[in-house]
Amino acid sequence: MKYYDKLIFELSRPGRRGYELPAGNYGTDALASLPGNLLREEAPELPEVSELDVVRHYTNLSNKNFGVDTGFYPLGSCTMKYNPKINEEVAAMPEFSALHPLQGEDTAQGALELYYNLQRALSNIAGLAEFTLNPYAGAHGELTGLMVMRQYHILRGDTKRTKVIVPDSAHGTNPASAMVAGLEVVEVKSKPNGSIDVEDLKPLLDDTVAGIMMTNPNTLGMFETEIVEIAKLVHDAGGLLYYDGANLNPMLGKVRPGDMGFDIMHINLHKTFSTPHGGGGPGSGPVGVAAHLVELLPAPRVVKDAEGRFHIEGKNDKSLGSVSSFLGNFGVMMKAYAYILSLGKENLKNVGPMATLNANYIKESLKDDYLLPIEGACKHEFVFDGLRDKSTGVTTLNVAKRLLDYGFHAPTIYFPLLFHESMMIEPTETESLETLDEFIEVMHKVAKEARENPDMVKNAPLTTPISHPDETTAAKKPILSYRQLKAEQ
Amino acid sequence: MSKVIEGLLYAESHEWVKIEGDIATIGISDYAQHALGNIVYVDMPEVGDEVTAGEDFGAVESVKAASDLISPVSGEVVEINEELEDAPEAINADAFANWIIKVKISDPSEAENLLDAAAYAKLCENE
Numbered sequence: 001m002k003y004y005d006k007l008i009f010e011l012s013r014p015g016r017r018g019y020e021l022p023a024g025n026y027g028t029d030a031l032a033s034l035p036g037n038l039l040r041e042e043a044p045e046l047p048e049v050s051e052l053d054v055v056r057h058y059t060n061l062s063n064k065n066f067g068v069d070t071g072f073y074p075l076g077s078c079t080m081k082y083n084p085k086i087n088e089e090v091a092a093m094p095e096f097s098a099l100h101p102l103q104g105e106d107t108a109q110g111a112l113e114l115y116y117n118l119q120r121a122l123s124n125i126a127g128l129a130e131f132t133l134n135p136y137a138g139a140h141g142e143l144t145g146l147m148v149m150r151q152y153h154i155l156r157g158d159t160k161r162t163k164v165i166v167p168d169s170a171h172g173t174n175p176a177s178a179m180v181a182g183l184e185v186v187e188v189k190s191k192p193n194g195s196i197d198v199e200d201l202k203p204l205l206d207d208t209v210a211g212i213m214m215t216n217p218n219t220l221g222m223f224e225t226e227i228v229e230i231a232k233l234v235h236d237a238g239g240l241l242y243y244d245g246a247n248l249n250p251m252l253g254k255v256r257p258g259d260m261g262f263d264i265m266h267i268n269l270h271k272t273f274s275t276p277h278g279g280g281g282p283g284s285g286p287v288g289v290a291a292h293l294v295e296l297l298p299a300p301r302v303v304k305d306a307e308g309r310f311h312i313e314g315k316n317d318k319s320l321g322s323v324s325s326f327l328g329n330f331g332v333m334m335k336a337y338a339y340i341l342s343l344g345k346e347n348l349k350n351v352g353p354m355a356t357l358n359a360n361y362i363k364e365s366l367k368d369d370y371l372l373p374i375e376g377a378c379k380h381e382f383v384f385d386g387l388r389d390k391s392t393g394v395t396t397l398n399v400a401k402r403l404l405d406y407g408f409h410a411p412t413i414y415f416p417l418l419f420h421e422s423m424m425i426e427p428t429e430t431e432s433l434e435t436l437d438e439f440i441e442v443m444h445k446v447a448k449e450a451r452e453n454p455d456m457v458k459n460a461p462l463t464t465p466i467s468h469p470d471e472t473t474a475a476k477k478p479i480l481s482y483r484q485l486k487a488e489q
Numbered sequence: 490m491s492k493v494i495e496g497l498l499y500a501e502s503h504e505w506v507k508i509e510g511d512i513a514t515i516g517i518s519d520y521a522q523h524a525l526g527n528i529v530y531v532d533m534p535e536v537g538d539e540v541t542a543g544e545d546f547g548a549v550e551s552v553k554a555a556s557d558l559i560s561p562v563s564g565e566v567v568e569i570n571e572e573l574e575d576a577p578e579a580i581n582a583d584a585f586a587n588w589i590i591k592v593k594i595s596d597p598s599e600a601e602n603l604l605d606a607a608a609y610a611k612l613c614e615n616e
Contacts (some may be wrong), residue, residue: 280607414553420524420616472527472578 004060005461005465009482011057012047018054021488028278045483064465068407074362075411076381077171077219079249079271083260087274087335104428105311112310115302115327118337119286120295125348125399126265126406127258128288132297134324134335140264142213142284144323148264148289149211149240150181151296161238165204165212169194169219183210193374194220194418196230214399215244216251216260218343219416221359221378221426229260240293242265244370248272249428250356250380253349268474273336284332287299311355352410352428355380358436362427369447373419381459382426385422386448394457396421401467402449402460406442453473491520491613498600499609500561505585508600513562516588517549517580520613525551528580531573532558533590538566541581542599547589548606549580562599564592 028130036304067073073080091097099111115133122131146164153161163186164178175185189200195218212234215224216224224230234241241313243257243265249272250429251257257265269275269284277283289297299315299322315321340348356379362384370384386396400410400423412424427436450457461467479485493499498506503521506512522528530550540546545557568591573579573595579587594600602610 412525417554471530475529475552 004149007044007482008047008057008486011049011053011315014048014322016048016050016053017292018051023135023249027295037074042044056387056434065263071407072427072431072439073409074411074427074439075409076221076383076426077246077415078412079246079279079380079426079428080277080409081249081271081274081428082192082275082430083276083335083338084342087338089208090338091331091334097331102203105309109310110378112312112415114395115330115333116304116310118333118340118407119302121340122267123254123289125256127256128265129258129284129291130294130297132301133284133286134287134298134300134322134328135266135287136283136324137283138246138266138268138270138439139173139177141268141287141321142173142343143180144183144285145242145264145287146177146183146213146290147298147320147323148287148293149185149242149294151318152293153210154238155318156297157327157430158238160208161210163204164242165201165209165234165239167214167218169217169418169445170213170215172242172358172398174213176214178417180308188212190218190418193376194218194222195224195417198226198229198233201230201471204449205233205239207238209234209237209239211240211242211263213242213244214262215247217247217379217381218375219247220383220418221247221381222376222380227260235261246271250352252352252355253345254352256290258290263293264288268462269332269336274339275332275335282329282332284329284336292350296320300327302327318445337351351429355427357428358427359425359432362425362440363437366443369422369444371421379424381424383416383419384421384423384425385419386423389447392450392454394454398457398460399446401424401452402446402457403442404461405463406445407443408439440448490516491523492585493518493520493606493610493613494589495606496534497585497606498561498603499606500559500603504559504561506515506561506600506603507588508594508597510565511563511597512567512576513564513592513595513600514588515561515590515592515593517558517584517610518609518613520597520616521549521556522580522584525549525556527551528577531577531589533569533573534566534603536566536569540564540566540590542596542602548615558589558594563570564593564595567591 069082078460096111099108110127119131119133123210135144156249156351162184164183165186166174167189167190168187169190178185188204189197191197216227218224231241240263243262245265245267248267252272266285266287270277295316297319299319301313303311303313305311340350359378359380359382363378369388371386371388387394396413400413403410414422416422479488495560499518503518505518507517528549528551532548534546540560542560543564546560547558549556549558570588
């Protein structure tokens with residue numbers, strides 16, 4: 001079943017059933033009692049399959065999945081670290097998972113305590129006064145953070161501040177979030193090493209600037225050494241500093257965004273705090289703020305009274321309102337809290353240095369075959385500009401696809417846009433030396449293949465269920481249903 | 490190697506311009522289409538819109554990235570290449586034959602800031 005590639009509709013045979021309901025109990029009589037306008041005229045197009053067909057089908061599909069649990073996943077800027085199973089165990093405890101969001105505070109003190117403690121833990125880790133855990137994901141956190149920024153200026157009556165400065169190397173979500181928050185995006189140029197050009201920033205800082213969005217380390221994995229000066233310039237101009245937590249991992253327990261001068265930040269729990277990404281999600285994007293912005297945070301919030309009891313607090317006069325139903329994705333918070341407690345203060349401090357060491361180890365081991373545009377120590381990730389030897393015509397895309405043949409997930413490719421053949425690698429701290437060595441060996445092997453047999457590499461992957469989909473047509477005319485597929489054929 | 494055609498003018502942001510009388514025909518260079526990869530969408534202005542030299546008038550989206558189209562000249566859009574709405578990949582096939590917009594130039598002196606074929610070929614070599 002290695003090359004299983006069927007659609008469940010292709011298994012369908014008329015009349016085949018998984019099970020049948022007793023006749024008469026749930027018959028067609030029930031349908032007769034519904035008004036005609038609620039009944040469909042044609043039967044729905046559903047596959048007719050046995051239970052075994054269904055089980056085999058989905059088990060075989062699941063075997064095609066690639067995840068951190070199956071192999072190395074060096075996807076830059078995504079922090080694909082291992083998701084410890086104890087997180088799942090804790091989040092599944094019925095004492096928490098069976099709670100109802102409308103249940104009284106008195107009967108949910110434990111859950112509220114956990115929620116409150118996580119707010120406090122993140123505040124300590126970030127060096128900020130308070131956190132809201134309400135936002136559902138990273139991009140939602142960005143939007144919430146920018147709404148705080150906007151609210152801050154509105155409450156001061158400074159309504160002409162509508163511009164947000166975003167570096168040209170930023171993650172695409174930054175300008176997108178600023179637009180959604182009703183702010184205008186102004187781009188600031190980066191220097192060849194990817195850090196912000198302070199001289200280019202200065203003339204942009206006028207009384208229409210609401211703030212600046214930054215990641216530190218930046219998109220090339222380099223620490224912004226001029227952050228203190230940048231913070232002073234932006235604050236002197238009346239703006240706020242927003243920290244995109246996408247690259248928080250190497251800073252963990254070492255440097256705090258609040259200490260660097262940031263006023264607002266979001267954290268991706270699914271990156272830094274080991275909760276699952278994407279399909280394994282959902283996500284969570286807590287937002288932290290400095291002391292002068294705490295009252296602006298969205299409602300509801302969890303607070304602790306003098307007697308040590310926990311309460312859900314509604315909207316105050318200055319709060320920007322609600323950004324979520326109830327308190328956000330509680331299950332994800334439990335996993336992040338389990339992660340923080342199982343590492344403890346001492347071991348959290350090792351996360352950043354180990355992630356940084358792993359990234360530098362790969363970078364230095366591969367720079368003989370891959371072009372390293374920026375020399376020097378990186379943080380948790382780094383960028384190659386493709387193979388050093390460009391004469392073979394083997395591109396970053398070809399290398400990425402060839403890695404699939406060797407059982408590795410591809411790195412992030414063609415981002416950032418600062419280089420033509422970007423290949424962004426982030427190993428995270430959870431990989432062993434042996435795994436890193438295996439990856440390095442394969443990367444060298446691919447570089448050798450590119451020199452000796454470039455056409456083979458250009459045709460890779462050779463062992464995956466599909467190798468070269470027509471990406472243009474797939475993007476322009478996606479086939480999203482079986483009905484659509486049949487119509488195309 | 491990317492193709493550069495003699496007789497056209499080029500912007501540093503990789504658009505080409507062909508000037509005939511007061512009409513400028515604008516597209517993206519072969520170098521640009523190659524760097525972008527398979528193009529899936531071209532976002533064009535409408536006829537009658539004003540474009541300004543150095544500012545964006547639309548965008549090309551490829552499977553790799555989305556990139557702003559920067560106008561090399563100022564003026565009024567008099568025609569857009571409607572064929573690109575259904576077949577943006579035509580730019581990949583021939584970036585010089587498949588122009589994007591035609592502009593009635595308002596300031597002919599702006600063309601002096603553009604590169605000739607030789608200077609543009611050199612720019613691409615250094616990128």
